[in-house]
Amino acid sequence: MLIYDTLSRKVRKFVPIRKGEVRIYTCGPSVYSAPHLGNFRTYVLEDVVKRALIFNGYRVIHVMNITDIEDKMVRAARGSMKRLREIARENERRFFEASRRLKLLPADHYPRATENIEAMVALIKRLVKKGLAYRDERGNIFFDVSRFPRYGMISHYRFRGELGGRIYKDDYFQSEAGDFILWKAWQKSDGDICWETELGRGRPGWHIECSAMSIRYLGIPFDIHMGGIDNVFSHHENEIAQTAGATGKIPARYWMHVRHLMISGKKMSKSLGRSYTLEELVKLGYGCDEIRAHLLSRHYRRRLNFTLRGLRGTAREVARCRALVGRLEKVGGGSDSEAADRLIDQTLSEFTRHINNDIDTPAAMDSLCSMVGELDRLLARGGSAPETRRGR
Ligand SMILES: [Zn+2]
Secondary structure (H helix, E strand, O other): OEEEEOOOOEEEEOOOOEOOEEEEEEOOOEOOOOOOHHHHHHHHHHHHHHHHHHHOOOEEEEEEOEEOOOHHHHHHHOOOHHHHHHHHHHHHHHHHHHHHHOOOOOOOEOOEHHHOHHHHHHHHHHHHHOOOEEEOOOOOEEEOHHHOOOOOOOOOOOOOOOOOOEEOOOOOOHHHOOEEEEEEEOOHHHOOOOEEEOOEEEEEOHHHHHHHHHHHHHOOOEEEEEEEHHHHHHHHHHHHHHHHHHHOOOOEEEEEEEOOEEEOOEEOEOOOOEOOOHHHHHHOOOOHHHHHHHHOOOOOOOOEEEOHHHHHHHHHHHHHHHHHHHHHHHOOOOOOHHHHHHHHHHHHHHHHHHHHEOOOHHHHHHHHHHHHHHHHHHHHOOOOOOHHHOOO
């Protein structure tokens, strides 16, 4: 199986660390709001990677975190821990419901950030002890990027003397880069959203959450780390600095990133007011299988511009597949069975080849669609069906 690795910027042959087993960490939803379709493009692609690995005979151990504490959560909860938990649980519920409807295989663990504060505190203490992190006059703790010379290794951004400042917020752009926050000392606007820890009263920064949880649930290094393309910087750059800084090891062997889902030529984004949720599309009459197929209709390293017209096009293809399955169930074996069997074998091997070639879902779907066309023709000729192959 070949996959594109953002860290080495190469398509690489996948070789697991432990024979027959693959450990995967995927950055899960921030549950300050219901996840939109753009988030699900990433999760659906991650699901295909996971299914491909299972199909190839690997045992997969998958961890997806739930980010239930970060700046946007605190803002949404307006300083109330009770409200924060209510918002988090409600959006978690919506996330799991949409995941089920989109047929995502469940992860083995869904650690919540708020239930792993101790592991984060321990990791931050380790970084301070190693001289990689420092406390400011207000009690905030920052990672000192000047002490980590490989900073920039995954975003492939050359920082030249522009790393002077300190970044308090969780999410930011490369142009703002500097020492990033690990621990946020309590301030009035946090209300009762805080933890009393050995580091003092406060809350963790977003990036330390994934370092702490991946170390705890998978061990370091693990095989594949996945996320959306906008995680590359700052989230994954900072995660590498933290984990490698503390343990001496880069957290994962392969890093895969899914590009944006676009809407009207711009990134689908809740905060920018351009998004659809799965629930909204279902209300408009679209089926979840059709939506899933549409999210896979373009290669994951290319942007997908989402339009309802495009979705309707995919829905027609899915309907053709369904209709064929219906017809095949009605007819028995016949004179063309051998031809049909050959066609199916050929399609299965083509399909597998495309998926194993850096998860080329559009090419795989094309070969499936042309098989459907061929089988339709065979059936129309009065021949028949690959009775023995049903259900493969
Ligand atoms: Zn993460």
